[in-house]
Amino acid sequence: MSLRLRLTLLYATLLGGTLLLFGSLVYGLVSLVLVDQVDSILAQQSANILKSLKVNAAGQYDTRLLSEYQSGASNIVFQVWGTDRHLQYSMPRSWQEPLDPVGRQIGQTVYNTTFSLGTHMRVVSVPLITPRGPVGTLQVGVNLALLDATQRALASVLIFLALLSMILSAWIAYLVINRELTPLATATHIATTITKADDLSRRIPLAVPAESEIGQLIQAFNSTLSRLENLFTTQRRFVADVSHELRTPLTVIKGEVGLMRKFREIDDGSLDSIEAEVDRLTRLVGNLLLLAQAESGKLPLDLKSIELDTVLLEVFQQVQTLAGDKIKLQITGIDQISIVADRDRVKQVLLNLLGNAAQYTPAGGLVTVKLERVADKARVIISDTGPGIPAEDLPHIFERFYRGEKSRTRGQGTGFGLGLSIAYWIVRNHGGSIDVSSREGQGTTFSVLFPLTQPA
C-alpha cells in the first residue's frame, strides 16, 4: 500500500474513531436527559392519580373516583392492581395486559422500560399501602414512541455527519498528502534517471523549500552526488597520472634496449639509464603503495618513543651533503623533544620537506630549520628563501601528483609530485598537522606539528 494511501486511511480512521466516541457520548447524554424528563412526567402523573384514590372502610383503595381523573395527555396509560394480581382498574379500559409485570411485585417505587401490548413503554410502579398493609400497585406508563423517534433521528444525524466528515477529511487529506509527496516522487524519478544514465553531474532541482524535510533529503542526495562525482573524477585523474608517470620510464627503457639490440653490444650508458628508470619506477610504485595505505588509514606504524631532535639532525646532515655548497642550511634552534612515532616515517616527512626546500631554492639561498615545543606538541619549522609557491598552487600542493608549473617544466627525471601528499598523510596518521605559508619570490615556510604521545 502506498504511503499516501496509508496516511489517508490512518487520518480517516483516527477522525472516525474520535467522532464515534463523541457521537456516542452525545447520544448517551441526550437519551439520559430525555428518559429523565419522561420519568419526572410519570412521577407527577402518579402523584396526581394517587390523590384521586381513597382508602375505603374495608381498607381497600376505591377506584370509583378514578374515572373522573383526566391525565391531560393522550399517551398516558395507568392501571391499579390488587395484591392478588387482579386488575382493578385500567385506563384505557381495553388495556388488560400488565404494563410492567415485574414492577407489580417489588413493593417499592420503580421505573422500568417495558413492552406492553407491543408498545415500547416507560412505566412507574408505585405500591399502594394502607395502614393495614400493602393492597396493590399503581402503574403509570407512557408511550415511548416519540422518544424513540427522537433518538433514532439523533443517531442518524450523528452517523451521517460522522461519515460525511470522514469522507470529506479523507479526501482533503489525500489531496494534501499527495501534494506534499509529489516532490518526493519527482526526486525519486530523477534519482533513478541519474542512476540509469550514469551521469553524476546531474542534480535534483530543489523545487521545495530548502528547510523542509524533502528539501533536506534532496540536498543530502545532491551532496552525496557531488562527493561521488568528486571521487570518480579524482580516481580517473589518478589513473591518468599513474599511466603517464609509468609511460616515460618504460619508453626510455624500451629505447635503450632497442639501441643495444641494434648495435648488438651491451652499452654501459644504456644500462645505467635503464637502471635509473627502473629505480624511478620502483620508487613510484613504493610511493603509491604507501599513499594508498596512508589515505585509507591502514598505514602500519611502528610506534616508539623517539628523539625528534636526533632524527632532525640526521636528516639535516643528509640534505646538507646532497645540497653541497649550492645553498646555506642553518639550524636556528633545536629543543630536545621525545615523541611517540614511527621513526622511519617521521624521517621521511622531514626528508621530503627539507629536500623540497633544498631542491627548489636557487643557488645562494638560505634554508633554516627549527624544532620547538608548543604546549603538548612538537613543532618543526622549515623555511627557505626560494621562489615561493604561487597562490593558485598553494591549495593543491598536498594533492597526489600535483607539481607546480616551474617544477613540471623542469623536465623529466625530477619528482612525481607525491612527496608532500605522502608527508601530509604520514603526519595525519600520527594525529598531527602540516601547514604551509608562502609568498611568491620571497620564500616558503612549512610547519609540522606532532603530538608528543599517541593515543592507546
Ligand SMILES: Nc1ncnc2c1ncn2[C@@H]1O[C@H](COP(=O)(O)OP(=O)(O)OP(=O)(O)O)[C@@H](O)[C@H]1O
Ligand atoms: N619549498 C618549496 N618551495 C617552492 N615550491 C615548493 C616547495 N615545496 C614544494 N613546492 C611545490 O610543490 C610541489 C609539490 O611538491 P612535492 O614534494 O609533493 O612534489 P615534487 O617535489 O615535485 O616531487 P616528489 O617530492 O614526489 O619528488 C612541487 O612540485 C613544487 O612546485
Ligand SMILES: [Mg+2]
Ligand atoms: Mg618533493
